[in-house]
Amino acid sequence: MNWKYWCWKLVTIVIFIYVFSAGLLIPLKPGIEEILPSRGRAGEKLGLQIKAYNTSFTKGSIEVFIKSRDSFWIKTKDLNIADDRTLSANFNVPNFLPDASSLSQYSIIVSSSYDGAFVIPGKLILSQDSVNLTEAQRLWSGVDPQFASLSKMKFPYRNILYETIRNTFFHVSLWFAMFALLGASVYHSYKYLSTNHLDHDMKAYAQVRTAILFGLLGLATGSLWARFTWGSWWTNDVKLNMAALSMLIYAAYLILRAGISEIDRKARISAAFNVFALIAIVPLIFILPRLTDSLHPGNGGNPAFGSEDMDNSLRKVFYPAVTGFIMLGFWLSGLLYRAEKLHLRIEDRLT
Amino acid sequence: MNNKFLLLWLLPLTAGAQAGEDFMRSSGKIHVVYGVILIIFAGLFAYLIRLDLKIKKLENKQ
Amino acid sequence: MINPSGLIMQQQITFVFMLPLLALLSKEFRNEWRNFYQLGGLLAFLAGECYLIYxxxxxxxxxxxxxxxxxxxLFLSFFIGSRVYDEDQTRYRVIVHQLVHPIDLFLSKVIYVFFLLSTVNVLIWLMFALFIPSVHVALGQWLMLCVLLNLGMSVLIAFSSLLNAYAKNNTLFLTVLILPLSFPLLGMTFQTANSLLEGQQFFGELSKIRLIAGTDLMIVALAFFVIPQIVRS
Structure with missing residues (x-):
């Protein structure tokens, strides 16, 4: 067995097993889906119905808090657990609120000894008739909550995304793999132009075709994901349009190749087109969405894969997923290249 | 013949669109993740089949 | 032998260097002049379109x-593109390796297409201003935008036409090659023009203008890197 030949392929397989098992089996953190009602008044009783996701309220002891922006807290008077995912919590909202305006936003925090603590920020709106800050601060400062920290690795909970946050590993890494393959294909096209060795062109061709597969899969998976988070199969988002555009450009590459019969001429012209298209146009796919509004993270003022969207638990699966998909892409394109090369060799022998 | 079968395939999809919608959104939208993985595998297998056919043709030539 | 007047020598050299390009260009324009009725057709089309819109x-x-x-x-640039394609189809085959260097041919084509596109741009502007005037815009800035777009488009048209000529193919390539390549340029121009029309100042859109100019630069540089590689065979 040739060690060098199989080593990285085995690594790819291991990475894929890790990505799929970790990406699908690690649970989401618990989170609050909905609270009802979302409005309350100072000095009155407030009965909150809390619907949560991925929780087991029947286990462990539970406390519910209301938190103001400046970290003043009140705690539930009593609570009523309906099932694992719903509970109703009753509060006595004090007469004054720790906020200078009559209407302000408050967060709800549920702390459970079994699930850990989770929050729905700014969802509750409380109103008051008159403002008395010093009195309010006295009324709201009796509580000093202690939260149990969870040691288990879990993916973050996001309100619209739910479990689809796992698609980060599958959908996003497809695009990374596509760009890696395109980059490699341009390198090989350049190599072909400078050395005239047909192997390089065949490599570039195989890589472009694999990249197109990944791009189409990225569009299809993205479209499915968008349907159930943004509400439609296709939104008029810059990033989507640019992705579709790059697919068009590479469709043009394929048509160009199909249109030329002479092998050397075909290689030369398509290599030139490949270098031209990727370097002149594709960078825009990265730059343009940053300048205009986009729904995607990292674009148009949305947070990038920084602190907000990517937490450490996601990263531990996301980076291996990207590496794995890139390696799979090179594996697939390598197979295609070898088949193509065999084809050429057999043709040579026959003629 | 083929077209008819295609249409038969599409029939439950259009008729039960609403039911499908609820299904996709149930259990924390996990079915969307399954759908995404299914698409990826379908694509990879389509690629494999094309490669297979190509190699088959080469074998026949030889 | 040393020429005492090196300046004249240099001028002569530049002139000799420029000669084929100038000859080609004059040929293009003479050709255009001979087919002047095509410009008339273009004007008629524009007038008709404007009337329809009105x-x-x-x-x-x-x-x-x-x-x-x-x-x-876009439509008119495709019209121009198809003409360029037809001409190049034969010309690259006949002239290359015999009379002039293909780079000269390419360069003359770029200049010629740039000129045509600019004319078309002016004509569209005039016709639109005549029939459906609804616009007050800073003309200088609009002009600069058009120049930047025309530059990119002319290089793209000439480049894809060269590819097509070397590929010995039909005009199917026209849409397939030009449209996706020119889409980002056109899209950015459209957006910038929109904000110009809405009365925003040019330099509010500085980043996008810079991007258009940068894309132009990229396209020009790459065309001149890539074409010698194609031509070499």
Whole structure:
């Protein structure tokens, strides 16, 4: 067995097993889906119905808090657990609120000894008739909550995304793999132009075709994901349009190749087109969405894969997923290249 | 013949669109993740089949 | 032998260097002049289109006006493109390796197409201003935008036409090659033009203008890197 030949392929397989098992089996953190009602008044009783996701309220002891922006807290008077995912919590909202305006936003925090603590920020709106800050601060400062920290690795909970946050590993890494393959294909096209060795062109061709597969899969998976988070199969988002555009450009590459019969001429012209298209146009796919509004993270003022969207638990699966998909892409394109090369060799022998 | 079968395939999809919608959104939208993985595998297998056919043709030539 | 007047020598050299390019260019323009009726046809088309727009919408909104403007531009640039394709189809085969260097041919084509596109741009502007005037815009800035777009488009048309000529193919390539390549340029121009029409200042859109100019630069540089590679065979 040739060690060098199989080593990285085995690594790819291991990475894929890790990505799929970790990406699908690690649970989401618990989170609050909905609270009802979302409005309350100072000095009155407030009965909150809390619907949560991925929780087991029947286990462990539970406390519910209301938190103001400046970290003043009140705690539930009593609570009523309906099932694992719903509970109703009753509060006595004090007469004054720790906020200078009559209407302000408050967060709800549920702390459970079994699930850990989770929050729905700014969802509750409380109103008051008159403002008395010093009195309010006295009324709201009796509580000093202690939260149990969870040691288990879990993916973050996001309100619209739910479990689809796992698609980060599958959908996003497809695009990374596509760009890696395109980059490699341009390198090989350049190599072909400078050395005239047909192997390089065949490599570039195989890589472009694999990249197109990944791009189409990225569009299809993205479209499915968008349907159930943004509400439609296709939104008029810059990033989507640019992705579709790059697919068009590479469709043009394929048509160009199909249109030329002479092998050397075909290689030369398509290599030139490949270098031209990727370097002149594709960078825009990265730059343009940053300048205009986009729904995607990292674009148009949305947070990038920084602190907000990517937490450490996601990263531990996301980076291996990207590496794995890139390696799979090179594996697939390598197979295609070898088949193509065999084809050429057999043709040579026959003629 | 083929077209008819295609249409038969599409029939439950259009008729039960609403039911499908609820299904996709149930259990924390996990079915969307399954759908995404299914698409990826379908694509990879389509690629494999094309490669297979190509190699088959080469074998026949030889 | 040393020439005492090195300056004249240098001028002569530049002149000799420029000669084929100038000859080619003059040939292009003479050809254009001979087919002057085509320009007339273009004008008639524009007038007809404007009348149709006027007939159906009266006075279009700014956004629509802008869209119609650039769509007309796109259509006409395809019209020009198809002509260039037809000419290049034979010309690269005949002239290359015999009379002039293909780079000269390419360069003359770029200049010629740039000139045509600019003319078309002016014509569209005049026609639109005549029939459906709804726009007050800083003309200098609009002109600069058009120049930047025309530059990119002319290089793209000439480049894809060269590819097509070397591929010995038909004009199917025209749409397939030019449209996706020119899409980002056109899209950015459309957006910038939109904000110009809405009365924003040019330099509010500085980043996008810079991007258009950068894309142009990229396209030009790559064309001149890539074409010698194609031509070499």
């Amino acid at each position: 007939f159906f919408t009266g006075k279009p909104e700014l956004r629509q006006w802008n869209l119609l403007y650039w769509l007309t531009y």
